[in-house]
Amino acid sequence: MTTPIQFARIETPAVLLDYEQLLANIRLGQRIARQHGVAMRPHVKTHKCHEIACLQIAEGAVGITASKTDEAMEFIRLGIGSVTVAYPVVVSEKLDRLLSAAAARRTELRIVADSREGVDAIQAAACRHGTVVPVLLKIDVGLHRCGVREDDPGLVPLARRIEGESGLRFAGLLSHAGQAYGAKDADGVRAVAREECEILMRVRARLEKEGIPVPTVSVGSTPTVLASESYDGITEIRPGNYVFMDRTPIRLGLVPKSQAALTVLATIVSRNADYFIIDAGSKVLSSDLGAHSAGGIADYGLAYPVGDYDAKGNELAVRKVSEEHGFVVRGGQDLPIGSQVRIIPNHSCVVINLVGEYTVLKAGGDTEVWQVPARGRVR
Ligand SMILES: Cc1ncc(COP(=O)(O)O)c(C=O)c1O
Numbered sequence: 001m002t003t004p005i006q007f008a009r010i011e012t013p014a015v016l017l018d019y020e021q022l023l024a025n026i027r028l029g030q031r032i033a034r035q036h037g038v039a040m041r042p043h044v045k046t047h048k049c050h051e052i053a054c055l056q057i058a059e060g061a062v063g064i065t066a067s068k069t070d071e072a073m074e075f076i077r078l079g080i081g082s083v084t085v086a087y088p089v090v091v092s093e094k095l096d097r098l099l100s101a102a103a104a105r106r107t108e109l110r111i112v113a114d115s116r117e118g119v120d121a122i123q124a125a126a127c128r129h130g131t132v133v134p135v136l137l138k139i140d141v142g143l144h145r146c147g148v149r150e151d152d153p154g155l156v157p158l159a160r161r162i163e164g165e166s167g168l169r170f171a172g173l174l175s176h177a178g179q180a181y182g183a184k185d186a187d188g189v190r191a192v193a194r195e196e197c198e199i200l201m202r203v204r205a206r207l208e209k210e211g212i213p214v215p216t217v218s219v220g221s222t223p224t225v226l227a228s229e230s231y232d233g234i235t236e237i238r239p240g241n242y243v244f245m246d247r248t249p250i251r252l253g254l255v256p257k258s259q260a261a262l263t264v265l266a267t268i269v270s271r272n273a274d275y276f277i278i279d280a281g282s283k284v285l286s287s288d289l290g291a292h293s294a295g296g297i298a299d300y301g302l303a304y305p306v307g308d309y310d311a312k313g314n315e316l317a318v319r320k321v322s323e324e325h326g327f328v329v330r331g332g333q334d335l336p337i338g339s340q341v342r343i344i345p346n347h348s349c350v351v352i353n354l355v356g357e358y359t360v361l362k363a364g365g366d367t368e369v370w371q372v373p374a375r376g377r378v379r
Contacts, residue, residue, distance in 0.1 A: 002361050002365045002367075003365060004306050004307040004340070006365040006367075007265060007306050007340055007342075008340065010265055010359055010367065012265050012266050012267045012279055012280070012340065013264060013265065013266045013267075013278075013279050013280035013284045013355070014264070014265045014355075014359045015262060015263075015264055015265075015284075015351060015352055015355045015357070015358055015359065016262070016263045016264070016265050016342070016358075016359050016361055017244075017261060017262055017358040017359065017360045017361065017370070018261045018262075018263075018361050019360050019361060019362050019363070019368075020363065021258075021259065021260070021261035022052070022055070022243060022244070022261040023055065024259075024261075025242055025243050025244070025245065025259065025261055026052075026055055026056055026059050026243055027059055028242065029042065029225065029237075029239055029242045029243075030059045030060045030061070032225060032226075032237070033060070033237055034060070036231035036234070037231075038231055038234055038235055038236050038237050039062045039235060039236040039237075040056075040060060040061045040062060040236070040237055041061060041062060041063050041064060041065045041082070041084055041218070041220075041236055041237070041238050042056045042061050042064060042065065042238065042239060042240060042242075042243070043064070043065040043066070043067075043086070043220065043238050043239065043240030044064045044065065044066055044071065044075060044240070044374065045065075045066060045067045045068075045071060045240055045349060046240035046241050046243055046244060046348070046349040046352075047240075047243055047244070047349075047352060047372075048071065048074070048352065048353065048372045048373065048374035048375050048377070049352075049358065049370055049371070049372050049373070049374070050074075050075075050078050050371075050373060051370045052243060052370075053075055053078065053080060054078075056243075057080065062082060062236075063080060063081060063082025063083060063084065063108065064080050064082075064083055064084070065083075065084045065085075065086050065220070065238040065240070066083060066084070066085055066086070066087075066374075067085075067086065067087045068087060068377055068378055068379060069085065069087075069089060069094040069097060069098055069379060070097075070374075070377035070378075070379045071374045071377040072085045072098060072109075073097060073098065073101050073377075074373050074374040074377060075374070076098075076101045076102055076105050076107045076109070077101065077105065079105060080107065081106075081107060081108060082107065082108040082110075083102070083107055083108070083109055083110070084109075084110040084111075084112075084136070084174075084218075084238070085098065085109070085110070085111045085112065086112050086136075086138075086174060086176070086238065087112065087146075088112060088113060088114055088115065088118045088138070088146055089111055089118070089121070089122070090115070090117055090118045090121050091121070092121060092124065092125060094379070095111075095121060095122060095125035096125060096128065096129070098111070099125055099126070099128075099129040099131060099133070100129070103129065103131065108134075109133065109134075110133075110134045110135070110136055110171055111133060111134075111135055111136070112135070112136045112137070112138045112146075112174050113135050113136075113137065113138065113158075113162070114137065114138040114140075114146050114147050114148050115158075116154075116158060116161070119135065119158065119161055119162055119165070119168070122135055122167075122168060123165045123166075123167050123168050126166075126167030126168060127166070127167045131167070132167055132168065132169050133167065133168055133169070134168075134169045134170075134171035135162045135168050135169065135170060135171055136171045136172055136173065136174040136216065136218060137155075137158065137159055137162065137170070137172070137173055137174070138173075138174050138175065139173050139174070139175045139199065139200060139203055140175075141175040141176075141177050141195065141196040141199045141200070142177060142179045142192065142195065142196070142199075143176060143177065143178040143179045143292065145176075145178065145292075147175065150199050150202060150203050155203065155206075156206065156207065156210055156212075159207050159210075159212050160210070160212060163212050170212060170213075170214075171215060171216050172214045172215050172216030172217055172218065172235070173200055173203060173204060173214060173216070173217050173218065174216075174218040174219075174238075175196055175199070175200060175218070175219055176219075176220060176221055176238075177192050177193065177195075177196040177219065177221050177224050178221055178291060178292040178294070179192060179292070179294065180192040180193065180221050180223040180224045180227075181221070181223060181248050181290055181291045181292050181294035181296070182290075182292070182294030182295050182296055183223065183252060183296075184296075185252060185253055186227050186252055186253050186254055188252075189223045189224055189226075189227040189252055189254070190227045190228065190229060192223075192224060193219075193224035193227060193228040193229075194229075194230075196219055196224065197219070197228075197230065197231075197232065197233065197234065200217050200219070200233065200234070201232075201233045204217060204233065215235070216235050216236060217233055217234050217235050217236075218234075218235065218236045218237070218238060219234055219236075219237060219238070220236075220237045220238030220239050220240075221239065221241075222239045222240065222241040222242045222245070222248075222249055223248065223249060223252055223254060225237050225239040225242065226239075226242065226249060226254040226255065227252075227254055240349065241291070241348060241349060243261065244260065244261045244262035244348035244349075245259050245260045245261065245262075245348070246260060246262070246344065246345055246346060246347055246348040246349075247290065247297055247301070247302065247344055247345065247346045247347075248290050248291065248296070248297065248346075248347070250344070251296060251297060257344065258310070260344050260348075262345070262348045262351065262352070262358075263309075263342045263343060263344055263345075264280055264284060264285060264301065264342070264343040264345055264351060265306070265340055265341075265342055265343075265359075266278040266279050266280035266284075266303070266326065266340065266341055266342075266343060267279050267338065267339070267340050267341075268328075268335055268336070268337050268338065268339050268340070268341065269325075269337065270337060271330070271335075271337060273330075274327075274329070274330060275319070275320075275327040275328055275329060275330060276303075276316070276328040276330060276333075276335055276341070277325050277326070277327060277328075278303070278318075278325065278326040278328055278341060279324070279325070279326075280326050280343065281321045281322045281323050281324045281325045281326050282300075282321040282322065282323050283323050283324060283354060284351065284354060284355055285300050285301050285318065285321055285326060285343065285345050285346070285351065286300075286345070286346070286347060286350040286351060286354060287300065287321060288346050288347040288350050289346055290346050290347055291347055291349070297346050298317070299317040299318055299319055299346075300318040300319075300320070300321045300326065300345075300346060301318040301326075301343040301344060301345045301346055302315040302316070302317060302318070302343065302344045303315065303316045303317075303318055303326075303328045303341040303342070303343045304316070304341060304342050304343075304344075305333065305335055305339065305340075305341055306339070306340040306341060306342050309342045314333075316328045316329050316330070316331045316333065316341070317329045317331075318343060326343075328341065352372055352375070353372070353375050353376065355372075356371070356372055356375060357369050357370065357371055357372060358370040358372070
């Protein structure tokens with residue numbers, strides 16, 4: 001356990017990562033996968049960090065999932081054996097980068113597509129590189145971001161095209177039910193997960209009836225993975241945020257506050273009648289009110305006096321953020337200037353993309369610094 005005196009040695013603002021809690025969260029995800037007989041391919045857009053990816057693989061993940069091309073490249077170069085790019089890559093230069101790197105490292109590379117243009121781009125790249133690319137068809141299960149809707153008349157022809165083209169292999173279906181972030185409670189999340197599963201099973205049945213085998217059915221968001229009761233028909237999960245947790249799974253009642261592995265340490269640098277002013281603003285906490293702008297979260301984080309972090313009911317809202325300052329509601333407390341608070345952020349994935357390193361809290365109060373090499377890899 002880290003004491004307030006040990007925290008005082010950490011220069012702020014700092015992103016703290018509780019190592020034991022990180023490991024517990026990774027093992028929880030793996031346990032869920034094992035219990036339901038599905039493969040785990042965690043999404044690394046959450047942490048963007050080699051050490052954490054290696055822990056996930058060591059605990060049993062069969063590979064990783066990435067969003068952006070250059071984020072995926074970082075983990076291909078690291079030597080992760082199987083990388084899924086769960087983002088439509090439609091530009092030939094990016095596909096060339098991915099296929100060259102995957103060939104050099106002998107990485108299994110899977111890519112999603114949800115359009116004819118995307119499939120054509122992957123097929124052309126596969127031909128240029130003389131390889132066969134497994135393609136997952138992205139299905140829209142309610143977030144209405146990317147993906148083909150189940151009632152789209154183009155769905156079966158697109159799957160058939162992937163299956164029939166030289167250079168491509170139809171690997172199956174992939175979805176992300178990000179709308180679960182906006183649910184009211186755990187039952188609401190379960191309903192989203194049930195609907196996601198039902199849509200995917202209907203699509204799979206239709207494709208199989210058309211003679212197109214569907215080897216993989218891949219789902220994954222942290223709320224649905226934590227809340228789901230049934231994984232019937234699912235073959236793999238891709239949660240990302242579960243390694244850290246943040247205000248959303250806590251708000252949804254899926255995990256207690258003590259399961260948050262990532263917090264932000266900040267110092268009170270000034271105070272006025274209404275607020276403690278801290279040295280972490282939007283450049284550390286972000287202005288994000290939760291993933292996918294799904295709603296349900298007010299304020300920019302919950303702050304706790306550092307020596308009192310584990311107590312119940314003493315949270316102070318970070319009500320406003322400037323770039324370099326946060327406004328913490330005083331809430332009847334009398335915290336001195338120079339004292340520290342620990343903040344549970346709204347959305348942990350964006351926090352670490354803003355701050356270049358983790359201060360890892362190890363047993364006995366030791367700290368270590370881990371870098372974030374895929375930070376800012378947005379291309
Ligand atoms: C395609 C895809 N898969 C998986 C995830 C992981 O979701 P979460 O961070 O809720 O675990 C995301 C997150 O945005 C995603 O976009």
